Every structure is written in C-alpha cells, then in structure tokens.
Amino acid sequence: MSRAGEMLKQKPRKWVANLIFFAIIVATVIFCFTGSSINLYRLSTIGTSLRIMFTKMVNLNTDFLLGVGVYQFEEGVIYMALETLAIAFIGTFIGAILAIPFGFLASSTISGKVVSKIGVTILVIIRVFPEIVLALVLVKGFGMNALTGVLTIGLHSIGMLGKLFSEAIDNMDKSPIEALDAVGANRWQKIRFGILPQVAADISSITLYRFDINVRSATILGIVGAGGLGASLIIASYNWDWDTLGTILVAIIVMVMLVDAVSSYLRGKLV
Amino acid sequence: MWYVVIAVIVLLVIFAQFIPFDPNYFMFDQLGVILKKMFTPKGNRTWGDYFAYMWTLRGALLDTMKMSFAGTVIGSVLAVPLAVLSAKNIVKLPVIYIPMRFIMNIFRTIPAMVLAIIAVLFVGTGVLSGIIAITLFSFGIMAKMLYEVIETIDMNPYEALESTGATRMESFRYAALPQILPVYVSYLIYIFEINVRTSAVLGFVGAGGIGAVISDNILYNYDRVGATIILIFFVILFVQFLSNYVRGKLQ
Amino acid sequence: MIKFVDVSKTYPNGVQALKDINLEIYDGEFVGIIGLSGAGKSTLLRSVNKMIPITSGQLYVDNVEVSSLKGKKLRMMRRGIGMIFQSFNLVKRMSAFNNVLTGRVAYYSAARSIFGFFPEYDKVLALEALDTMGILDKAFTRADQLSGGQQQRVALARALTQKPRLILADEPVASLDPITTLQVMDDFARINKEFGITVIANMHHVDLALKYSTRIIGIKEGQVVFDGLPKEISDDILIQIYGRSLRHDEVLGE
Numbered sequence: 001m002s003r004a005g006e007m008l009k010q011k012p013r014k015w016v017a018n019l020i021f022f023a024i025i026v027a028t029v030i031f032c033f034t035g036s037s038i039n040l041y042r043l044s045t046i047g048t049s050l051r052i053m054f055t056k057m058v059n060l061n062t063d064f065l066l067g068v069g070v071y072q073f074e075e076g077v078i079y080m081a082l083e084t085l086a087i088a089f090i091g092t093f094i095g096a097i098l099a100i101p102f103g104f105l106a107s108s109t110i111s112g113k114v115v116s117k118i119g120v121t122i123l124v125i126i127r128v129f130p131e132i133v134l135a136l137v138l139v140k141g142f143g144m145n146a147l148t149g150v151l152t153i154g155l156h157s158i159g160m161l162g163k164l165f166s167e168a169i170d171n172m173d174k175s176p177i178e179a180l181d182a183v184g185a186n187r188w189q190k191i192r193f194g195i196l197p198q199v200a201a202d203i204s205s206i207t208l209y210r211f212d213i214n215v216r217s218a219t220i221l222g223i224v225g226a227g228g229l230g231a232s233l234i235i236a237s238y239n240w241d242w243d244t245l246g247t248i249l250v251a252i253i254v255m256v257m258l259v260d261a262v263s264s265y266l267r268g269k270l271v
Numbered sequence: 272m273w274y275v276v277i278a279v280i281v282l283l284v285i286f287a288q289f290i291p292f293d294p295n296y297f298m299f300d301q302l303g304v305i306l307k308k309m310f311t312p313k314g315n316r317t318w319g320d321y322f323a324y325m326w327t328l329r330g331a332l333l334d335t336m337k338m339s340f341a342g343t344v345i346g347s348v349l350a351v352p353l354a355v356l357s358a359k360n361i362v363k364l365p366v367i368y369i370p371m372r373f374i375m376n377i378f379r380t381i382p383a384m385v386l387a388i389i390a391v392l393f394v395g396t397g398v399l400s401g402i403i404a405i406t407l408f409s410f411g412i413m414a415k416m417l418y419e420v421i422e423t424i425d426m427n428p429y430e431a432l433e434s435t436g437a438t439r440m441e442s443f444r445y446a447a448l449p450q451i452l453p454v455y456v457s458y459l460i461y462i463f464e465i466n467v468r469t470s471a472v473l474g475f476v477g478a479g480g481i482g483a484v485i486s487d488n489i490l491y492n493y494d495r496v497g498a499t500i501i502l503i504f505f506v507i508l509f510v511q512f513l514s515n516y517v518r519g520k521l522q
Numbered sequence: 523m524i525k526f527v528d529v530s531k532t533y534p535n536g537v538q539a540l541k542d543i544n545l546e547i548y549d550g551e552f553v554g555i556i557g558l559s560g561a562g563k564s565t566l567l568r569s570v571n572k573m574i575p576i577t578s579g580q581l582y583v584d585n586v587e588v589s590s591l592k593g594k595k596l597r598m599m600r601r602g603i604g605m606i607f608q609s610f611n612l613v614k615r616m617s618a619f620n621n622v623l624t625g626r627v628a629y630y631s632a633a634r635s636i637f638g639f640f641p642e643y644d645k646v647l648a649l650e651a652l653d654t655m656g657i658l659d660k661a662f663t664r665a666d667q668l669s670g671g672q673q674q675r676v677a678l679a680r681a682l683t684q685k686p687r688l689i690l691a692d693e694p695v696a697s698l699d700p701i702t703t704l705q706v707m708d709d710f711a712r713i714n715k716e717f718g719i720t721v722i723a724n725m726h727h728v729d730l731a732l733k734y735s736t737r738i739i740g741i742k743e744g745q746v747v748f749d750g751l752p753k754e755i756s757d758d759i760l761i762q763i764y765g766r767s768l769r770h771d772e773v774l775g776e
Contacts, residue, residue: 032341086286141302436600436628
C-alpha cells in the first residue's frame with residue numbers, strides 16, 4: 001500500500017462523533033415538543049390565522065393610530081408610542097447616571113479586587129432579575145402608571161450598564177492616569193482628566209445601545225401596568241381584536257426600527 | 272459636545288411630560304408589605320414548604336427549558352439561509368440582500384413577549400406558543416449577528432474554490448462555512464442564555480413555563496411568587512455561568 | 523490549447539484592461555507573463571477560466587468558446603483548470619489535507635458535497651498530491667500553521683487533485699522569501715514537465731520569469747508588446763514593456 005494509503009488509515013475519524021452529536025441535538029429538540037401542555041394540532045390552524053391577521057392588519061385604523069376622531073389623543077397609538085419612548089429614554093438616562101458610580105465600584109482597576117467583587121455581585125443580582133417581575137413588584141408601590149416603567153427600566157439598566165461601564169474602565173489605557181499621578185493630581189482630578197475623557201465615548205455608545213434595547217422592554221412592561229404600548233396590546237389580545245393588535249404591532253416595528261437607525265447612526269459617529 | 276447636552280436636556284423635558292409624578296400615589300409601605308410577603312412563608316406554611324415549593328416547579332422549569340432550547344435551535348438553523356442571503360459578499364445583487372435584510376429587521380424589532388402574545392393567539396396557550404415565539408425571536412437575532420460575520424470573512428478561499436468549478440453553494444460550504452462555524456456556535460450558546468431569561472417570563476402571557484406560575488399566584492400567594500422568583504434567579508445565574516464557561520472553552 | 527482572438531475587456535467603471543489581445547498558447551508550454559502592475563496581467567489570466575468575463579472578442583480553451591459557457595458547462599471547464607493565487611487562498615482553520623480535498627468538490631453533485639463525504643479514492647488522491655509536493659508529513663496540520671512555501675505547495679496539491687490540463691498562477695511567489703520562491707518555482711517546473719500540465723504564470727520578478735518560462739509574454743497597458751522566447755529578451759525590450767528600467771524589487775537577484 002502506498003504511503004498515502006497508510007496515512008489514511010491513521011487519520012482520526014471525527015465524523016462519527018459529529019454525527020452522534022447532531023443526533024442528540026435533534027432528539028432533544030423533538031423531545032421539547034412532547035408534553036402535556038403541547039397541542040400540536042394547533043399548528044395546522046396557523047395558516048388560517050395568518051391570513052386573518054394579515055387582512056385585518058392591512059386595514060390600518062388611522063383614527064386609532066393618531067388618537068383622533070372617537071379616540072382621545074391619550075388613547076391613540078402615537079401617544080402610547082411616545083409614552084413608551086419616554087419611559088425608555090428617561091429610564092435609560094437615570095440608569096446610566098446611577099450606573100456610573102456602580103461602574104467604578106465594580107471595576108477592579110479603581111476599587112481593587114475585593115470591593116470590585118462586591119460591586120460585581122450587586123450588579124449581577126440586579127441584572128439577573130427579570131424586568132417584568134421587577135415591574136410587577138414596583139407597580140404595587142408606585143401604581144399602574146408610566147413612572148413604574150421608568151423606575152423598572154432605570155433599575156434594570158443600572159445592572160446592565162454598570163457591568164459594561166466597569167469593563168470599559170478596566171480596558172482603558174492606564175498611562176494618562178499615571179501621568180496625572182506624577183503631577184500630584186487628587187482622585188477627582190484623575191477621574192475628571194484621566195478617566196472620563198477616555199471612557200466617555202464608550203459610555204455613551206453603551207448607553208445608546210441600551211436605550212435601543214430598553215425601547216423594546218418598555219413596550220412590554222405595559223403588560224403588567226407599567227405604561228406604554230404593552231397595556232393596549234395585551235387587552236387587544238384578550239379581545240381577539242386583530243385590528244388594534246395589528247396597528248400596535250406596526251407601530252412597534254416602526255418605532256423600534258427608527259430608534260435602531262438613530263442609535264446606529266449616533267454610535268457610528270462616536271467611534 | 273454641548274449640542275448633545277442641550278439635546279438631551281430638551282428630550283428629557285419633553286419626555287417627562289408623559290410620566291406622571293404624583294407622590295400621593297406612592298405606597299411605599301405597600302411595597303414593603305409585598306416584598307415581605309414574597310419572601311416569607313404565608314400563613315401556616317413553613318420554610319420547609321417554601322423551599323419544597325420550588326421542587327414542585329420542576330415541571331414548569333422543564334417547560335421553560337424546552338421552549339428555550341427548541342426555539343433557539345430551530346430559530347438559529349432557519350437564520351442561516353437568511354443570513355447568507357443578506358450578505359453582500361455572497362449574494363452580490365442588492366435586489367436580493369436588501370429585502371432579506373428588511374425581513375431580518377422586522378423580526379429583530381419585535382420584542383419576544385409581543386411575539387408570544389401573538390403566538391398564543393395562533394396556537395393557544397402552552398409551551399408550543401413559547402417555542403414559536405422564541406424561534407422567531409432567535410431567527411431575527413441570529414440572522415443579524417451571522418450576516419455581519421459572513422461579511423467579514425476571508426473571501427480568498429471562496430474565490431479559489433469557485434475557480435475549481437464548484438458552485439456558489441459548494442464554495443460557501445467548503446471555504447466560508449469553516450470560518451463561520453466556530454462563531455456560529457458561540458452565538459448559539461449566547462442566544463440560548465438570553466432566551467432562558469426571556470422564556471422564564473413568557474409564561475406571563477400564556478406561553479407556558481415558569482412565568483405562568485407567577486401569573487397564577489400573583490393575587491393570593493405572594494410567598495409562592497417570591498419562591499418562584501428566587502428559583503428563576505438561580506436558574507438564570509446557572510445558565511449564564513455555564514454559557515460563559517463553554518464559550519470561553521471554545522476560544 | 524488556448525486562443526485569444528481580438529479579446530478586449532472594459533470594466534464597468536470604464537477602465538479598459540485588455541485591448542485586442544491575440545494570442546495562442548500551446549499544450550505543455552510554461553508561459554511567463556510580465557509587465558507593470560495594472561497592465562492587465564491579472565485580467566488576462568482570469569479571463570481564461572472566465573473568473574473575469576471578457577467584453578469583446580473570442581476566447582477558446584480547447585476549442586470551446588469560453589464566454590458562451592455558463593452554469594454546469596462553465597464549471598466543468600473550470601474543473602480542468604487549476605488556479606494558484608498570491609495569497610494561497612487556503613481555508614486557514616482547515617488541515618492541509620482537507621484543503622487539498624476541496625479540489626475534488628466540483629466532481630460531485632451539489633447534494634453529495636454538502637455533507638462532506640469524499641470517497642476513499644479522493645482521499646488517497648489528496649494525500650498522493652501532498653506527497654508529490656513533498657509535504658505529506660504536514661497533511662493533518664492546520665493551514666495557518668504552515669510556512670508560506672508550504673501553503674503554496676498545499677495550494678498546488680489542491681490544484682493537482684483536479685487533474686488539470688492547465689494551471690493558471692497569479693503571482694504565485696510574490697509573497698515568498700527568495701529561497702522558498704525558487705523551491706516553489708522548481709515545483710511548478712516539475713509539474714509542467716512531469717505531468718505535461720500547461721502553466722501560465724504572472725510574475726513580478728522578471729529574472730524568475732526568464733529562468734523558468736519556455737515563453738515570455740510582455741503586457742503593457744492591456745496589449746501584448748512582446749511574445750517570444752526568454753533568450754530574446756533584451757534590456758531595450760524590457761524598457762519597452764515596463765516603460766522604464768526595472769526597479770530592484772522586480773528582480774529576484776541571487
């Protein structure tokens with residue numbers, strides 16, 4: 001046998017392992033479809049439902065959209081969309097401001113190993129807490145209004161932003177700070193002239209990105225009463241009101257796409 | 272730079288109009304009461320019952336995992352053709368990649384919960400609607416992340432393969448895919464992690480899993496709600512830890 | 523084997539890369555193409571396997587007109603032509619063996635290829651090609667862990683598995699150090715003589731072209747300004763092709 005043939009015999013047979021791996025994944029996915037709460041029959045009704053949904057969605061209810069005619073402005077989709085944006089904007093703003101000190105706290109560069117671990121843990125706890133559950137709890141304290149939404153987003157964002165901020169701080173260039181040390185700057189001066197200029201761009205970019213995501217979150221917080229489009233959405237779904245549902249869906253898509261576009265544009269400018 | 276500050280302040284003022292701020296409505300004490308109720312056993316129930324309750328949730332937890340897993344896998348698999356068709360370097364014609372990117376964007380902009388609400392209307396409550404919601408959600412996210420990767424790969428081997436007479440699909444399979452695969456798997460795990468977090472609460476709108484438990488108990492059994500929250504917390508933490516570990520190993 | 527008849531190529535942006543090229547290349551030749559960067563060498567080379575389609579004229583490869591070929595027929599023609607690139611164009615994460623194996627992809631239907639199952643015959647062919655290039659011991663090493671010279675040999679092995687009648691090489695040694703350059707050029711010469719594969723190579727280094735080619739074609743501004751034997755090249759002719767005397771990076775030296 002040629003040298004080539006010999007070598008072929010020795011070559012590791014990876015494909016068997018790959019095949020088994022794939023088989024396991026496929027089996028697991030199929031397993032996910034079993035269980036008492038699954039009614040596979042309903043899958044066949046999707047076609048008709050889709051058709052109904054599209055025909056209803058195409059007839060946009062512009063009165064409802066704009067909040068004119070029989071609708072008060074506050075009941076109109078435009079108002080609700082603006083409310084949602086407001087919740088996201090103010091919530092992100094508050095979250096960002098408060099996240100900065102947390103970012104410093106959680107950064108090992110600034111706070112040293114022990115303290116930063118505590119900071120990180122606090123942030124993790126805040127982050128892992130699902131937003132909707134947080135909203136649910138806060139509604140009890142602040143009522144079923146947009147303020148709860150703002151607080152929820154704000155609190156959750158502290159967790160999310162705090163971590164990213166601390167990473168930005170950890171990744172920055174230490175040399176300007178050493179230089180400032182050498183000329184005898186105190187802590188605040190070092191922060192103001194050494195750290196902030198470097199991380200400002202990162203922080204802004206991260207915050208913009210968070211705003212983008214928070215708009216989506218704000219949309220659904222309304223489901224538990226924290227203001228925004230969510231409330232109207234869930235009510236429409238209870239009533240099988242495809243018109244309203246469709247209008248709101250379109251509004252959500254348009255709003256989020258706009259925010260995405262603006263956010264990407266601004267973040268591009270920051271780099 | 273000052274324009275930015277001014278713009279932000281203006282926006283803040285405008286948006287603040289939409290937020291009611293009436294301290295009369297605040298019920299801090301109520302908040303405190305609720306929190307206490309959530310994290311202490313109610314009535315005759317003991318701490319043992321409190322933690323034992325978590326064990327009874329294992330079925331719901333499994334449902335949540337089913338939704339996350341199936342949804343992530345199916346959605347991510349379906350995302351591959353969409354991502355390929357949206358990549359400028361593979362399909363050179365704008366008439367193809369622009370509509371594809373548009374479709375991708377539509378799915379990316381709809382929050383998972385909204386997808387769940389709609390899914391419930393289509394196929395009823397339960398895990399199935401959750402799977403559908405997560406599938407569509409993952410579809411959008413994975414497609415976006417993937418097409419960005421595809422556009423940055425080294426196209427040289429692809430060109431080489433085409434010159435040997437391979438079709439575009441074959442060239443993609445042998446020259447582009449090996450570059451994309453490791454990143455794809457990493458993203459898959461990342462999206463799964465996100466989806467566990469999301470599916471935990473999808474039950475709220477009827478899509479099955481552990482979220483439904485919360486909405487069931489929210490009126491009378493705050494202690495159960497609290498126990499569920501704690502359970503969710505640790506599950507997400509665990510999945511996150513696992514996800515970071517595996518992705519780290521992949522590098 | 524290859525016949526250019528009044529071939530021209532104008533790019534969509536208006537640049538005319540080839541003007542009325544008339545050439546015939548015969549089986550078994552080792553053709554070295556020289557000229558300034560941007561003179562049209564790359565376009566000329568890539569038009570042979572229609573990687574770059576020509577805008578007028580006729581191009582015949584084995585009596586088949588290339589511009590009329592599409593789809594399956596085009597791919598079948600390309601199958602018989604190997605192509606070597608300056609940057610090797612290997613998949614960096616894959617082993618040399620797997621890279622070489624991809625040379626056989628065009629021989630199977632699309633469905634078969636998707637799963638990556640190659641018959642025993644192909645695998646042996648790939649290993650033998652690597653052996654011919656003298657790097658069988660590196661067969662299962664990742665491509666990005668090989669030196670430049672080794673990578674180009676892997677690329678050559680890949681081309682060999684196609685069982686080509688023609689190899690097109692676009693500045694194949696421009697990225698290599700002088701010693702490796704000679705080794706790889708020796709490989710090209712060997713493939714040309716032992717297997718009778720026609721080689722058409724763009725070369726940056728003129729002395730290299732003169733040493734290894736059986737025929738030299740000089741391109742200037744999209745036209746053939748010299749077509750003859752290496753020994754016919756004089757300094758005057760070089761100035762004609764390059765429009766100036768050669769810079770030292772265009773001569774390998776040694």
